[in-house]
Structures are given as C-alpha cells and as structure tokens.
Amino acid sequence: MAEIAYWEAIRRAHDEELAHDHMVIAMGEDIGVAGGTYKATSGLYQKYGAARIIDTPISENSYTGIGIGASMAGVRPIIEIMSINFALLALDTLINAAAKIRYMSGGRASCPIVMRTPGGTAHQLAAQHSARLARMFMSTPGLRVVTPRGPLDAYGMLKSAVRCNDPVIIIEHESMYNMRGEVPDEETFRPLEGAEVVRGGTDITLIGYNYSVHLCLAAADKLAAMGVSAEVLDLRALRPIDRDSIRRSVEKTHKVVIAEEDEATVGVGSEIISVIIEECFFALDAQPVRVHAADVPVPYNRQMEKAAIPNADDVLAAALKVLGRV
Amino acid sequence: MNASDQKRLLREMIFYRRFEERSFEAYMERKIGGFLHLYSGQEAVATGVLEMARCGHDYVITGYRDHIHAIKAGAPPREVMAELYGKETGSSRGRGGSMHIFDPTVNFMGGYALVGQPFPLAAGLALACKHKGTDQIAICFLGDGANNQGTFHETMNMASVWKLPVLFVCENNLYAIGTRIDRSTAVTDQYKRVAAYDIPSSQHDGQDIDVVMAAATNAIAHVRGGKGPYFIEFMTYRQRGHSMSDSNAYRSKEEERLWLERDPLKIYGERLKKAKILTDKDIAAMEKSVLEEIENDIIRFAEESPEPRVEDLNKYCLDDKPDPRWIGPLTQGEQHG
Structure with missing residues (x-):
C-alpha cells in the first residue's frame, strides 16, 4: 500500500489498462508529448506511442465524437477534456450520440467510452474555467457519472470505467490532483455504483x-x-x-x-x-x-x-x- | 460489369424507389410516425458507391435519410420497414424509427438526426479500422447542408492529420432543408472546401450510376490503399420534400421538372434498353415483381410483427447485463466507515 497523488493514481490506471488491452487508447489536448495538463498521462506517450496516446487539436466536440465512433467498433478510448467548461462544446457528441446510441439502436450498438474531465473551482480561474456542471450530466439517461473523491477511487473507478460497456463520465477536480491517499499495490477495481x-x-x-x-x-x-x-x-x-x-x-x-x-x-x-x-x-x-x-x-x-x-x-x-x- | 449485374442494379434502384414511395403511403395511413425523409431521386449515389465498397466489411454511416443506405449496406429491407412501423422486429427494435436505422451485423452504424454528427463518428470508425490494422474503411454519406457544421471542419482536419481510412460522400442535393445552397454557403462547390485540409476530392454527376461507380472505385482505392481520407461530391436532387412535413415552397416547378428528366432510374433504364440488355417489357415485369415483393413480403412482415413490450421501456438504456466487478455495488469490505 503506497500513498500516491490523485494524478498519479489516474496515470497508473491508464498505464495498467493500456498494458492490459491493446484496444485501449487515450486521446485529448496535450496528453501525449506534453504529458497532460495535470500530468495524468505523463510518460505514456513514450511508452505506448502516438497511435495510442493521441494528441488532439482543440476540437472538443469532434475528437470526442471520434472516440465515440471508435468505441462503436471495439476501441476503448479514454477521452480527456482539459476542463469541464470545454465539455460544453462536446455535448452534442456526448449527450446526443454517446448517451443515446445504445437505446436508439435497440441495444445493437454501444459506446464504451470514458470521458475524464476536471470540474470545479481552483484558484481565481474566473467564470469560464470554474464551472462544475455535474448536475447537467447526472440528468442524462444513458450515461454513468462518477466523482472520485481521492486517489483510490480515481484509480479504481477509472479502471472499472474502461472495462464497463457504458459511456462513463468521470468528474475530477482541479484542486484535488495533488491530494494524496493510499492505493493498494495490487491491481484494484472500484465499482461505478454505490455511495x-x-x-x-x-x-x-x-x-x-x-x-x-x-x-x-x-x-x-x-x-x-x-x-x-x-x-x-x-x-x-x-x-x-x-x-x-x-x-x-x-x-x-x-x-x-x-x-x-x-x-x-x-x-x-x-x-x-x-x-x-x-x-x-x-x-x-x-x-x-x-x-x-x-x-x-x-x-x-x-x-x-x-x-x-x-x-x-x-x-x-x-x-x-x-x-x-x- | 456484366449484363446480369446491370439488370440487378436497375432492379435494386427500382426497389429502393418503391420502398420509399410505399413508406410514404404508410405514413399517410399513419402507420409510420415521426419524421420521414425519403431518398427518391438520389438512388444512384448510395447504390453506386456501396456497389463498389465491401458491404458487411466496411463501415457505413449516414444522417437521417438512411433507409436505402442501410438496405444497400446489407440490412434486411423487412427489418428496415418494420423499424419504420416501430416494431420489435425492426432494425433498431422499434426504438429508433426512420432516422435511426442500425445494423451492426453488417457494419451499418446508424442514421443520425443531428446534422453533421456522423462526420466525427465516421472518422472514429476509421480510426478503429486503422488501429486494428484491417483493410476496412469507413464510408460517411451526408448532404451539402452538413458541411456548414463545425464537425465538418474539425473532422476533416483530424482525418487528414491522422490519415484515417474514411471516404466522405457528399450528396449535394442543393438544399439544406429549405434553404438553397447559394443562399447559405459561400463556396457552393463542396469538393473545393476540403482543399483547406489537404484532402483530395472530386465532383461528379450523381444521377448516372455508371459515373458514380467509376468515381467511387477510384476514391475507395485511394482510401483503402492507406493514403488517407477522400471527399467525393455527387450532384443530385431529392424528388420529394426534405421530410414529410415539407411545404416544398422553396423550389420552382421548372427546376423540379429539369431534375425529374435526370431521374437516375430513367437514365440507367434507357441505357440498358439502348444496349439491348432490357426491353420496356422487361422493365415493366421488374416493376411488377418489386411491387409484389414489397407488398407480400416487406409490408406484410412489418404489419404482422409484434410491437415492443412497454414493460421493456428501460431496456437498452445502459448495458442490461453489466459485470458486477465494474459496476458494484460497493461491498461492506470496500466501505471505509
């Protein structure tokens, strides 16, 4: 059992899931060469390459849509959106597509994506970088929405989210990435349901x-x-x-x-x-x-x-x- | 292409026209609800492009005018009609309707009502093909109106940067719902717009299926050959309104008459007659057998199929058989308190 930071927990979950299944990829702005705004994917570009750790242009709606399309064909994308405020740009593909495709196809297609994003106020980031918006996603049928409070859930819920067949929104927090907590050394999954x-x-x-x-x-x-x-x-x-x-x-x-x-x-x-x-x-x-x-x-x-x-x-x-x- | 394939193609296009016109009737009888967008007049595009693709192997995705793309991709026409009827035997089990036909068993990945939304989904399907290292491609059919969405520009950019195996087929029918292209779009030749993303493109007559097939063959070879995306524009015209609720007040009778003369069924039928492959009598017999098939097989199947059970309302919202290892609930041992 080691005490690690929240961002390290997310990074470890990525690393384990990328190693476990070739179909797992990660995509987002600055997640590759730059290592991720919150270091959550640092070093993974060097380890898994540009085809699996994909640096995207600043086009939230369409790169999320690309992740959704890939997931319909068997890929398991972990999509990072740098701030939940920017996720507003991706609501069409998240809410009109990912949340509805299983239902409107009568269960014949599915979108097993993970969308991770920090929501919350940090230090004087002002109105367009401080939204929380959890309430908007929690009102959408067809999604799962989880809110890990510390490193253990940040690690174990991300791993479960990658394996789960539903679209999962993981809401992190800009003020929690350096928060430390104990995470077991052995592989651990934390369930996506349950208070x-x-x-x-x-x-x-x-x-x-x-x-x-x-x-x-x-x-x-x-x-x-x-x-x-x-x-x-x-x-x-x-x-x-x-x-x-x-x-x-x-x-x-x-x-x-x-x-x-x-x-x-x-x-x-x-x-x-x-x-x-x-x-x-x-x-x-x-x-x-x-x-x-x-x-x-x-x-x-x-x-x-x-x-x-x-x-x-x-x-x-x-x-x-x-x-x-x- | 041999004579038997040519005859089959003409019959397919006649079938697609009759399928759509019969669903128009069922809509008037209120057996089909919601919005209904018919493909009549544009048949040569989907038929010609998908004739040259490997249906069932390649991924196909489109907007809401999707019945014929689904059928040509391999979805059973009975199931497509049953979907329009909202039946449990429908392509989407009655949950999707006309605008949301799905048949992943043949890699037909859906019809979507949000204009332009299939662009990124198609690029994602292509990304999956590339990631798996298969020789599959993704084919995305959308109208000219979709090209004014942000998803068009965002997706063209990423598809080009990442060299994704995706063919974008633009069915330019000159109207974005009821607004003529030159009133809404600065550059009316759609194939020119992707030059900004360094994507090769071309423009062709979409009413002549031989032209469509020749153009599609080159475009598909480019994409399957690993050279990245291709954008192909076909000039076409829908003979009916945008949807069934369309007043059609925005088009002139003269324009409609000119395009009706360029009906894809008529162009191909005349060509096969001139080549002595078919006679008027043969075509009449073809029409008759199509009508019988639609009435006796397809409509009957849709009419006689059961409705979905209302008790199943919540089914398909999430994975109905989730793995408890990922979902939970949290056991006592996992609780901290």
Missing part, C-alpha cells in the same frame, strides 16, 4: 461528492469536538444515485446536510432531497439544508470567489442549523 460511508456517525448525515466530501469531513471533525457524531456519505456516483445508502443513513441520523460545490438550482442537492422525500420522508426530524455555490458565474476576485464557493465552515453552520443549535 460510501466515509465516516460513521449517529447524529446527522453530511452528504457530499467529489471535493465537497472533504468539506463534510472537515465539518465532521469540528462537530466531533462539539460532541456531535456526524456521518459522512460520499455519493461517489451521481448517475445512477445509490438511493438505498441515502435512505439507510437518514433512517439512522434523521438529519441531513447536502454539500455541493455547484449552484443549487436544479442541482445535486435538489435531487438528493427529492430522493430523501421519496424514500424516507417520515425519518426526517428536521428540514434538510443544502450548502452550495452562489447563483452567479464564478468571479475572478479572490475574496469574491471565496464568497461564492462553499467551505467547511458553511457545512458546519448548516449542520448546526439542522441540529437546532443556532
């Missing part, structure tokens, strides 16, 4: 995904110091949502906070609250509270950016409100 109880607790459930799990964990530490036992649930997959795990946790704690880095409108939190109401409304002792970004394009100014994006103290404050301690 995970990251920290057990009895008084309140804090639900997060991707980076916001870390906000929940930090808030749970502060709550513990105040004598409150918080359970932290990492959704891991936004599509499909693990309704059972949400219900089980709420039935145990009866109180919920949902932390999302995205804007709230028609978002992850609204979906989770709907799930709770449908699954276990009468288990609730208090009104659920969402912690979310301000409903504005992300500003450049450092102070304003900070104010727009939720932090651990916001999760703590929401928890105290749900607990009736304010």
